Amino acid sequence: xxxxxxxxxxxKSTGIGQEIYLDWFVxxxxxxxxxxxxGWLIALFLGxxxxxxxxxxxxxxxxxxxxxxxxxxxxxxxxxxxIWYFLIPDLLPEPIExxxxxxxxxxxxxxxxxxxxxxxxxxxxxxxxxxxxIQALPKGQAAxxxxxxxxxxxxxxxILLPQAFRIIIPPLTSEFLNIxxxxxxxxxxxxxxxxxxxxxxxxxxxxxFEAFTLATIIYFTLNMSLMLLMRWVEKKVAVPxxxxxxxx
Amino acid sequence: xxxxxxxxxxxxxFQVLTxxxxxxxxxxxxxxxxxxxSGKSTLIKCxxxxxxxxxxxxxxxxxxxxxxxxxxxxxxxxxxxxxQHFELFPHLSITENLTIAQMKVLGRSKEEAxxxxxxxxxxxxxxxxxxxxxxxxxxxxxQRVAIARALAMDPIVMLFDEPTSxxxxxxxxxxxxxxxxxxxxxxxxxxxxxxxGFARKVANRVIFMDRGQIVEDxxxxxxxxxxxxxxxxxxxxxxxxxxx
Amino acid sequence: MDFSAIIPALPxxxxxxxxxxxxxxxxxxxxxxLGTVLALMRLSHNPLLSRVAGAYxxxxxxxxLLLVITWFYFAVPFVLRWLTGEDMxxxxxxxxxxxxxxxxAAYFCEIVRAGIQSIPKGQMGxxxxxxxxxxxxxxxIILPQAFRKMTPLLxxxxxxxxxxxxxxxxxxxxxxxxxxxxRGDIIGQPHEFLxxxxxxxxxxxxxxxxxxxxxxxxxxx
Ligand SMILES: Nc1ncnc2c1ncn2[C@@H]1O[C@H](COP(=O)(O)OP(=O)(O)OP(=O)(O)O)[C@@H](O)[C@H]1O
Ligand SMILES: [Mg+2]
Numbered sequence: 001x002x003x004x005x006x007x008x009x010x011x012k013s014t015g016i017g018q019e020i021y022l023d024w025f026v027x028x029x030x031x032x033x034x035x036x037x038x039g040w041l042i043a044l045f046l047g048x049x050x051x052x053x054x055x056x057x058x059x060x061x062x063x064x065x066x067x068x069x070x071x072x073x074x075x076x077x078x079x080x081x082x083i084w085y086f087l088i089p090d091l092l093p094e095p096i097e098x099x100x101x102x103x104x105x106x107x108x109x110x111x112x113x114x115x116x117x118x119x120x121x122x123x124x125x126x127x128x129x130x131x132x133x134i135q136a137l138p139k140g141q142a143a144x145x146x147x148x149x150x151x152x153x154x155x156x157x158x159i160l161l162p163q164a165f166r167i168i169i170p171p172l173t174s175e176f177l178n179i180x181x182x183x184x185x186x187x188x189x190x191x192x193x194x195x196x197x198x199x200x201x202x203x204x205x206x207x208x209f210e211a212f213t214l215a216t217i218i219y220f221t222l223n224m225s226l227m228l229l230m231r232w233v234e235k236k237v238a239v240p241x242x243x244x245x246x247x248x
Numbered sequence: 249x250x251x252x253x254x255x256x257x258x259x260x261x262f263q264v265l266t267x268x269x270x271x272x273x274x275x276x277x278x279x280x281x282x283x284x285x286s287g288k289s290t291l292i293k294c295x296x297x298x299x300x301x302x303x304x305x306x307x308x309x310x311x312x313x314x315x316x317x318x319x320x321x322x323x324x325x326x327x328x329x330x331x332q333h334f335e336l337f338p339h340l341s342i343t344e345n346l347t348i349a350q351m352k353v354l355g356r357s358k359e360e361a362x363x364x365x366x367x368x369x370x371x372x373x374x375x376x377x378x379x380x381x382x383x384x385x386x387x388x389x390x391q392r393v394a395i396a397r398a399l400a401m402d403p404i405v406m407l408f409d410e411p412t413s414x415x416x417x418x419x420x421x422x423x424x425x426x427x428x429x430x431x432x433x434x435x436x437x438x439x440x441x442x443x444x445g446f447a448r449k450v451a452n453r454v455i456f457m458d459r460g461q462i463v464e465d466x467x468x469x470x471x472x473x474x475x476x477x478x479x480x481x482x483x484x485x486x487x488x489x490x491x492x
Numbered sequence: 493m494d495f496s497a498i499i500p501a502l503p504x505x506x507x508x509x510x511x512x513x514x515x516x517x518x519x520x521x522x523x524x525x526l527g528t529v530l531a532l533m534r535l536s537h538n539p540l541l542s543r544v545a546g547a548y549x550x551x552x553x554x555x556x557l558l559l560v561i562t563w564f565y566f567a568v569p570f571v572l573r574w575l576t577g578e579d580m581x582x583x584x585x586x587x588x589x590x591x592x593x594x595x596x597a598a599y600f601c602e603i604v605r606a607g608i609q610s611i612p613k614g615q616m617g618x619x620x621x622x623x624x625x626x627x628x629x630x631x632x633i634i635l636p637q638a639f640r641k642m643t644p645l646l647x648x649x650x651x652x653x654x655x656x657x658x659x660x661x662x663x664x665x666x667x668x669x670x671x672x673x674x675r676g677d678i679i680g681q682p683h684e685f686l687x688x689x690x691x692x693x694x695x696x697x698x699x700x701x702x703x704x705x706x707x708x709x710x711x712x713x
Contacts, residue, residue: 223554325623335618349622
C-alpha cells in the first residue's frame, strides 16, 4: 500500500479522448449545480405554497401541509431517492414507464428523479421556514390588511410574504447550501455529479487523497460563494429602518 | 488582610479603575458605595481575581494577586463572595450547593461537608429547605443560602457585591440581619451596598467611589457625621440615597 | 403488492437495524464528546485553539456527509498504515463510524457552544469565586446546566443522524436500509421492502420527534 503523491494528476489524460481528469471535475460540478438549482426552484415554490397553507385558517389545508412536512422530514433522503428512482416509474402508466426506462438516457432519468426528490424533500424544510416567518409577523399586519379590504390571497402576496421572506433569508440560506450538499446522493443512482466523478478519479488514478482534497476545496468554495451571494441578496432586499438584517 | 495598591484597570480604551488604593484590616467591615458604573463591582472582583487588572497589586493575607505564580483557585477558596444575583447553581439542590466546593475544592468528605453545610444553613434559618432546589426559594432565601455557601469554605474575608439590590424590599432585612450578625462576630468584610442603615450600624469605614476613583475613604463617624467636609460628588450621592 | 414476504425476512432486517442503532449510538456519543471539546476550544481565550476549532466546524459544515463517508472509507486504511506502519484490516463499519463522529462533532459543537453561552456569566464567576479551577467549573457547574438546556436540540440532531446513517449504503455496509433492500432484491420484491423500510424509518423518526417536542415543552415551561 505505498502511496505516490502527484498533485499534477488532474492535468493527466484520462485515456478517453482528449479529456483530462480536471474535465471530470468540471462536468461533475456542472451536474451538481444543475441538480441543486432546479431542485431549489421546486423547493422554493412548493415550500412557499405549503408554508402559506400551514398558516391559513382552514384545518384541512393546514393539516394537509403538516402531513406533507412530517412525511418528507421523517423518511431518510436516500430512501426517498430510491422511491423516486426505482419505485415510482413502475407505478406510472405503461407508456410513460417505458419512456422513462428505455427512451431516456440513463443520466437524464437519474437527473429527473434526483431533482424531483431533492425538490420535494427540501420543500418540507422551506415550508417550515416560511411558516415561522409568517407567524413571526405582528398579528396586526393581517388585521390591518383585512381592514383595508384586501382579500386573503392578496394579504399573503402583498403584505405577509414579502415581509416573511426578508426575515427568513438566513435560515433559507442554510437550506440552499444544504441542497447542494444533499445533491451528492445522486452519485448513488449513477448520476456523474461531483462526488461520483471524484470517486471515479480516485479509482482510476489511485491518487485518492488528491482527488478528495480537490472535491473538498470545490464544495468549500461553492459553499462560501453561495453564502456571500445570499448575504448580498439579503442586503439588497433589506427595507431601511424596518427589519434589521445581516448584522451591522 | 486586604491591601489594594494603586490598582488601575482598562476595558480596551476605557479606564474603569484609576489608581485605587486602600486597606481592609482583620475584623474590619468596609462599605463601598458610589453611583452606578463607578467601578465598585469591578474593584471588589479584582480582590479575588475574578477580574484581571493591568496596573498595581492586591495582597490578600500575604498573597499577591498580581504575582503570576499565585495559585488563584486556592486564594479564591479562602475568600468568600456573595453576588447581586445570588448565583446559586440551579441544577444542584441546596445541600449540594453548600457542599460541592467543600468536597471538590477543599477535599472534605461528604459527611463533613454536609454536616458543615447544614449547620450553616440552620444558622441562616433555612434548615427546612435543605432538599429543595434554588428555583423553589424566594430571593431573600436564596441569598441567605449563598452566604452560607461562602461561609462553608471557612473564608478569612467575605466580599459582598450589592447583596440586597436584586431583592424585593420586604426581603432585604432578612439578608442584612445575617450580615450584621456576621460583622458582629468579627468577620472581615468588604461590602458594596447602598444600604446606609447597614453601614451606620456595623461599618468601620466607608469608601465612596466615582468614575473609577476612590474619592472618599474614611471612618463611619467622619463619613456620616461630618457631611460638610465631604466632596461635592459624595454629598450629591448621599443626598440622593438618604432621601428615601 | 404483496407484503407477506416481509415477515420471514424480519430477523435479517433486525440485524441491519442493530447495525444502524450501533452506528447511531456510538456516533452520537463520540460526536457529542468531540463536539464538546471543540466547543470549549472555540470559547477559549487562546486564539489558536479557538481558530482551529472554528476552522474544523466550518470545514465539516461545508462538505456533504456522503463525501466524508466515502473519503474515509478509502483513506482510513492508508492513514492507519502511515500511523502504525502495519496493514490494519479495518472494516467499513469503523471508517463509517469515524466519519459520523467527526462530521457530527461539527454540528454538536455549535449546539454545545450555544448551550454554554446561554448560561448566565455570573454562574462562572460564582464557581470561580468558590475556588474551583477551569475543569471543575466546566464539569460541575456549566456543562451540566448547558446539557440540560440542550437536550432537545441534541436529540433532534440525533434523529437527523439516525436518518443519515442510511448513507452507509455508499460503502456497502449492511445497515437497516441495505439489509431490507438486498432481501427485497433476492426475493424479487424490491418495492415492498423499500416501502417497508421507509415506513420503519418514518415511524421511528416521527415518534422520536414527537417525544422531543414534548420534552421541549416541558423544559420551557
Ligand atoms: N466587560 C466589560 N467591558 C467593558 N466595559 C465594562 C465591562 N464590565 C463593566 N464595564 C464598565 O465598567 C464600568 C464599571 O462597572 P461596574 O460594574 O464595576 O460598576 P458598578 O459601580 O458596580 O455599577 P452598578 O452599581 O451598576 O453595579 C461601567 O461603566 C461599565 O459599563
Ligand atoms: Mg455592580
